[in-house]
Amino acid sequence: MTLSTQLINLMAALLLLIAFAMLAQRRILSLIHLFAWQGAVLTANSVIVAYSTGQTHLYYSALLTLALKVIVMPLILHRLIIRLNIKWDVETLINIPTTMLVGIALVVISFNVALPISQLAGTITRSTLGIAVAIVLLSFLMMITRRKAVPQVIGFLAMENGLFFAATSTTYGMPMVVELGIALDVLVGMLILGIFFFQVRQAFDSLDLKHMERLKEE
């Protein structure tokens, strides 16, 4: 294996590890830091793929990822949780060891699902498609098993990271227009969600989403 392939495999393994670490976290502050690390690893991955395949538009993509996912978004989230005063509380619906076991099962499923598809792709990074699908599923699991609002948002953002990684690994990134559009959408979405959380907090005095169940017609 060439050095660049080994490095890309290493990045993929690190991304998988970060996704599991997010699943096991108890503190929201650590979740944000892990999300920043995930962005950093994605940037490094884009740079390596750009360098080894000569696709220069990936450099711009890496720059965008760095600016948005490593700096801007974690900063916004950080300020959000400080204003909401919720640095610590992460409650889960099912306990952490069971979540981990379900996570392992999801990883096995995504690996097996991705095997036939990755044989069709022509990129040097095609074997990492399984990991990308696994990251998407694990982030989805994180969204499902959390009770408070902010970890769900981080799960949503991590899912987008996974999709980005999938795009990089199978088709050398998305067209620039699509990428800029998605980045803008995600940024604006986060700002709106931030405002939304304040409203939820005002209405129920807590960010626990089970209060939303009171909104149904009785």
Add this chain to the structure above:
Amino acid sequence: MAEFVESFLSQLAQTVLVVLIAPLMLGWVNQCRAWLQNRSGPGLLQPYRVLHKLFHKDALLAHNASVIFRAAPYIQFGCMVLAASIVPVLGTNLAFSPAADVIALVGVFALARVFSSLAAMDVGTAFGSLGARREMLVASLSEPALLMVFFTPLLIVQSSSLSSIVDALAHRDFAIYPSLAFAAVAFIMVLLAENARIPVDNPATHLELTMIHEALILEYSARHLALIEWATAVKLTVYCAIGIALFAPWGMVEGTNWLMFPAAAGALVIKLALAGTGLAVLETVSAKMRIFRAPEFLGMAFLFAVLGMLIRQLLGA
């Protein structure tokens, strides 16, 4: 026949070496810890002095201590010496290595542990049985993790004999194997649990309710205690040697090229010193966990090991 004699001699040399330098390894770890905690330690040779003192004392046995209590230290020591003879430290030409592979190695450690737990229950005190059940609990949870850790190199090399694994891994071109990296992290966590180091158990504690391994040896004295302490030191050294053999196997001797042995011994000393320093650093920056956090810790180790195996199967790396 000459081959067999050569491999037997190389085997004997390695076993004796490991058994003799094990207290030095323990002394080095304690010394590093002392330096990190800004105090001057007791010296590198302190464990030898302790062993010497203990061997010369009279043994005090409880009235109702049975033959299991008296035999257990010898059995523990014997098992650890056997383990030291299976793990390749200087070279892979070991006469005894076909007799046991990694699974049998895990079995040897289990045998020693069961006998020490039975001996702890023998005198019939509260702390002995407390230590016995905690030790067996930590062991039951760390064995699956250890098996999964061994499984990643086994997948890569398609063999469960440690000598074959070392031979194959030492000859591969240097490449980044994320699966082996994950397995290494899991192995370090299992090493901490099995050898009763912080964060699973504090080897220097004197509070009985926080003891796991220490509680098993509360009733021992004199030569029995000396053998058990020596066996603990050998176990730590053997575990470090297993980690080195699986994850950093360069510098070992193939066959019985006697000229290469001093170089291999030098490489071994350097690697063990690094391992000891690393262990001391880990112990200094961590705090001991509550006993019921240990399952989570070991579950995390199991997870790392399984991730390593899955990444190996998917990426081939």
Add this chain to the structure above:
Amino acid sequence: MLPAAVPPLELIVGVVSYWMVIGLAGLLRPLSLYFVSRVLFPLGILGGMVLILAALQGVASQPADLVLPLGLPDLPFHIRLDPLAAVFVGLLGIAAVGISFFSAGYFRRVQGSPPGLLCLQYHLFLAAMTVVLLADDAYLFMVAWETMAITSYFLVTSNHKVPEIRSAGFLYLLIAHVGAIAILLCFGVLQGGQGNYTFAAMRQIELSAFWGSAAFALALFGFGAKAGLLPLHVWLPEAHPAAPSPISALMSGVMLKTAIYGILRVTFDLLQVQLWWWGVLALVLGLLTALFGVMFAAVQTDMKRLLAYSSIENIGVIVAGIGLTIIFHVYQQPHLAALSLVATLYHCLNHACFKSLLFMVTGSVLHSTHQRSLGKLGGLIRNMPWVAMTALIGSLAIAGLPPLNGFVSEWLLLQAFLFSPGIANPYLNMLVPVAAAALVLAAALSAYVMVKFYGVIFLGQYREPSLAEARDEGPWARAGLVWLSAWCVLLGILPVAVIRLLDNVTQPLVDFAIGSNLERTGWLLIAPISPERSSYGPLLFLLGITGTVLLTYFLVRRFYHGRERRVAAWDCGFPAQNARMQDTAEGFGQPIKQIFEPFFRIRRQMPGPFDARPTYSATTEDRLWYWLYLPVARLNERLAAWIGILQHGRIYLYLLYSFVTLLGLLMFML
């Protein structure tokens, strides 16, 4: 010598008749304990020995069959001895010799059934199990199976004056018959509409995938009910403690293996084609059973219930091995299929030896101390050295520690698990190694359970002052214990000889014999795949450990011979120490109860702040009883009540029923 000249099948038939004669002889003087235990049981031992010799011969020879002139006019009894049956017959022989030795010394008082009746039931039980192993047609199989169930029911309820024992026996009989119905239906499916119920005919029939799966599912259900597989295991923890200890030993050691024999016979011999999902089902069910058994064993306080749950765990491991064999066989890996089959059969042999040994140990302890609860035992190693030493060998063996026999079968099974990534199915490729981790967890927890068992009973101080008067066992019981311990050690250090014998079984069933590999490494090492890939040499291991221990001992005595003094225990300087301060059985199981709490149903009664006499009690129960059995029982009662409306005692209504039926028949006939 006579046994060598007579063909093995006829020899076994001879032993069966011999046992039936001894059983009937027990009726001559039913109340004489001396006659039964000093004459009849020792005579029965000879039968067991002949059975072992016949089995050794039978394993190495070609299958032989025979038609007996018994049975119904058109349905004579067919019997057949092939290597698979011979292995289980040998297992039966080994266990029977040890247990008969022990029983000769065990039955000292007349409790419940008279001794002659006990002798009859015991020997009929042994004979019935042998016939089950030999049967070559469904009719004889079911006759022998039912005889086995009924004689064991009577043996379980020997002490029938105690109500709990009667209800345990009833539960056992009920589930045994539910299983028997499933087995009968399975044979019905296997005969494929031809009407010929001999196994020879069933081997020729090709079933479709649906009917084959139906047969497999019915066999797994029916034989699983007898073996104690989840969720049909509830009778085991009730029946084994209720029975007298030699009977528990026989049931746990041998009867459960006849069920395994049944599964193997149906899956590999009578069904021609297997499907991969059968293997996955058996593997998953086996692993769940193993984990369930060992977790419940860790929290028990009655020593025989602990061993019963441990039997459930071992049966789970065996069925997981069968599942793995099916998977390898379907995916055309004959080498690995043979390896896992050898591991499974080896584990059957091992379990028969060490579980019978441990049940006999509990019998001795019960005899000398009259205590069954672990909370009232302790320190018996001083009074009962023979029992304690053999119990140590049994406990180390069952915990799977080298160099005894439990480790060999575990090692072989793990080899099969770990070399599995070669299967074509990618899901299985990744999941099978994780299943290996579950197996290792079960094995490690069984070591935990055995430390609890041995430590609480034999080590420590006496928890009751009356224990100081306990005495060791007599010569007959000792002979039985030593016989089985010797087999545990032999099976541990001479695995190559055993594997060569088991090859005769794997060759016809999965088309491979791993013994051919063993030729290269000789009799000292097992290297099932190749010596470079993995190997284990138990005799070298044993010599290595004993050598080092002796060397250390002599060196220490030579250089550092300090004196020894006996003092009071240190106990960290706590002044008042009594026997009640050591761990109880509940205490030893507490970490497992806490970590695995969702799997148990724990009912706690906490003391309140205003209680005059505060009490705390916690009972651990089986969730499946409440989820599965009680709802089924309630449904049954409701259905019965509904049908019971028909019965109201009024004669004119009964006459009306007959009248209406007659009217209906007349109208529809004409």
